[in-house]
Amino acid sequence: MKLATLRDGSRDGRLIVVRRDGSTYVPADGIAPTLQAALDSWETTEPKLRELAARLERGEVQGRPVEVQKLAAPLPRAYEWVDGSAYLNHVRLVRKARGAEPPPTLETDPLIYQGGTSGLMGPTDDIRLADVAWGCDFESEVAVVLGDTPQGVRSEDAHRYVRLLMLVNDVSLRNLIPAELAKGFGFFQGKPASAFSPFAITPDELGPAWKEGRVHLKLRTHLNGQLVGDTDAGPEMHFSFFDLIQHIARTRSFTAGSILGSGTVSNEERARGISCLAERRMIETIDNGHPETQFLQYGDTVTIEMPGPDGVSLFGRINQKVVPA
Amino acid sequence: MKLATLRDGSRDGRLIVVRRDGSTYVPADGIAPTLQAALDSWETTEPKLRELAARLERGEVQGRPVEVQKLAAPLPRAYEWVDGSAYLNHVRLVRKARGAEPPPTLETDPLIYQGGTSGLMGPTDDIRLADVAWGCDFESEVAVVLGDTPQGVRSEDAHRYVRLLMLVNDVSLRNLIPAELAKGFGFFQGKPASAFSPFAITPDELGPAWKEGRVHLKLRTHLNGQLVGDTDAGPEMHFSFFDLIQHIARTRSFTAGSILGSGTVSNEERARGISCLAERRMIETIDNGHPETQFLQYGDTVTIEMPGPDGVSLFGRINQKVVPA
Numbered sequence: 001m002k003l004a005t006l007r008d009g010s011r012d013g014r015l016i017v018v019r020r021d022g023s024t025y026v027p028a029d030g031i032a033p034t035l036q037a038a039l040d041s042w043e044t045t046e047p048k049l050r051e052l053a054a055r056l057e058r059g060e061v062q063g064r065p066v067e068v069q070k071l072a073a074p075l076p077r078a079y080e081w082v083d084g085s086a087y088l089n090h091v092r093l094v095r096k097a098r099g100a101e102p103p104p105t106l107e108t109d110p111l112i113y114q115g116g117t118s119g120l121m122g123p124t125d126d127i128r129l130a131d132v133a134w135g136c137d138f139e140s141e142v143a144v145v146l147g148d149t150p151q152g153v154r155s156e157d158a159h160r161y162v163r164l165l166m167l168v169n170d171v172s173l174r175n176l177i178p179a180e181l182a183k184g185f186g187f188f189q190g191k192p193a194s195a196f197s198p199f200a201i202t203p204d205e206l207g208p209a210w211k212e213g214r215v216h217l218k219l220r221t222h223l224n225g226q227l228v229g230d231t232d233a234g235p236e237m238h239f240s241f242f243d244l245i246q247h248i249a250r251t252r253s254f255t256a257g258s259i260l261g262s263g264t265v266s267n268e269e270r271a272r273g274i275s276c277l278a279e280r281r282m283i284e285t286i287d288n289g290h291p292e293t294q295f296l297q298y299g300d301t302v303t304i305e306m307p308g309p310d311g312v313s314l315f316g317r318i319n320q321k322v323v324p325a
Numbered sequence: 326m327k328l329a330t331l332r333d334g335s336r337d338g339r340l341i342v343v344r345r346d347g348s349t350y351v352p353a354d355g356i357a358p359t360l361q362a363a364l365d366s367w368e369t370t371e372p373k374l375r376e377l378a379a380r381l382e383r384g385e386v387q388g389r390p391v392e393v394q395k396l397a398a399p400l401p402r403a404y405e406w407v408d409g410s411a412y413l414n415h416v417r418l419v420r421k422a423r424g425a426e427p428p429p430t431l432e433t434d435p436l437i438y439q440g441g442t443s444g445l446m447g448p449t450d451d452i453r454l455a456d457v458a459w460g461c462d463f464e465s466e467v468a469v470v471l472g473d474t475p476q477g478v479r480s481e482d483a484h485r486y487v488r489l490l491m492l493v494n495d496v497s498l499r500n501l502i503p504a505e506l507a508k509g510f511g512f513f514q515g516k517p518a519s520a521f522s523p524f525a526i527t528p529d530e531l532g533p534a535w536k537e538g539r540v541h542l543k544l545r546t547h548l549n550g551q552l553v554g555d556t557d558a559g560p561e562m563h564f565s566f567f568d569l570i571q572h573i574a575r576t577r578s579f580t581a582g583s584i585l586g587s588g589t590v591s592n593e594e595r596a597r598g599i600s601c602l603a604e605r606r607m608i609e610t611i612d613n614g615h616p617e618t619q620f621l622q623y624g625d626t627v628t629i630e631m632p633g634p635d636g637v638s639l640f641g642r643i644n645q646k647v648v649p650a
Binding site for chain 1: 336365402403404405407410425428430434436437438439440441442443444453455459476477498501504506507508509510511512513514515517518572573575576577578579580582583650
């Protein structure tokens, strides 16, 4: 099942059910007004939403054409946005770029940060950047939306709490980050609003590609129309989403609608490309002694997408342009 | 105006208006079902809530008795919980306790971290601690609730975005924090759910004590019935709430209902006592070479309260007991 949120002038938008091929939708009127409301009562709303999706699929209800620019983030504001950094190749490269060592517990203790949640960007929202000197970067990621998740849940039970998956552009301001992290309390100004894919999908939409808490598919990133990353989101995700859930739920619980990100999808094999510019700059530095690629400039466009085994874009396309704030 | 949230079995509870002396309340039915809903439409709800509060004050509507144990946090879940660390005496002591240096920008660049928001504790909720060895501590703080706050707002304009004030117990797990901060991404497991005061009050309730973005009143903390802190929340708040708002809004905006904390209220004068046990342990270490006070044990109780100039408890009392999870 594919869900999305139509902008309607309200803060949380209007929940819609989208056809599997992403072409048409029907409003979820009478089931749940918003995605948050659906997640709040998932046990009762999920079967009704699935029934509506099945009727749309079979052509029993008339769908309206999906216009991606009218979609907000599936959750335009959310109660939590927690982002992991589960691809160790990314951690190693970015720390090298900052002149920082990876922590000694890199392979046993997940890196995680708590992000801002109050103004999540829709898939085609402009990235409004006040100052190009901040070093704006994209980060292409996968995320899960949780149901009510109790404190102390173990990795082996964590699958029960995954309701939906999305793609993310975790926008980062690279030149603000070193000074911020040096203060010791983690990211804040260096992580402005993140953007989310048009569609949030249930795990079964991934078929066998959803395995042991990882998405075994390629995540494609284009910069100004050029393919820069065709990274495999599966095998190199060192900590699975289930591991990350166990980690974040160690000392507290999470309410339905909390979002958990994978961190930048990153592969050791260079030919796969990159899911953020910081990695490319580090590779250039390793090869040539200095970075050549600039961070994002006004007018630059970034697209992020994940084709399914049949070629259909599973989550729709994040497609953003950098503009002056 | 004093607002609160009555537990009613729903996720966000039911908004009520409380009499100035904290004795009785009336539901805000017909104005806004929840505090978040009121904040979402503050321009239209505030005058109605104020009118209802005035009628309750004058005895024109019949109030029902406030039972604090039936109150949830004013916002039982919130879109953001951002906590500063604006009292530099606290930063210096706690860093000393961790064997860490305060950052060189301590006096010019506010320390801030992004906290979890999905399960905020009510004023009398037990602190459910899975492991006493985690080193559970309280932190007594003041917080503001923001209205919609645009990116780039300046300190001098920030007063426009402060809707309400609350008290906070920012529960911390001291023994998990050093290893977590060493990873470089800030707090996560070390900061479980925070608890909030019974009442959220509008700034005018503070009268002249609300000055230049600081609350010039005493914050009283009791541990197991003994007064341990009678700290002044005003003059030693190095960065005012307005400074903190400018800092957090530099690279993004905030939605109505976002919560911003002051950090642990802390005074240089030792006779004022402490607002967290880490400070007391550090003072003991400075004086005697080692800490003597234990972190919180099962059965310990913590209360946090702020009396107004007339002696009335402005926010009601946070009153929590530590119990096994």
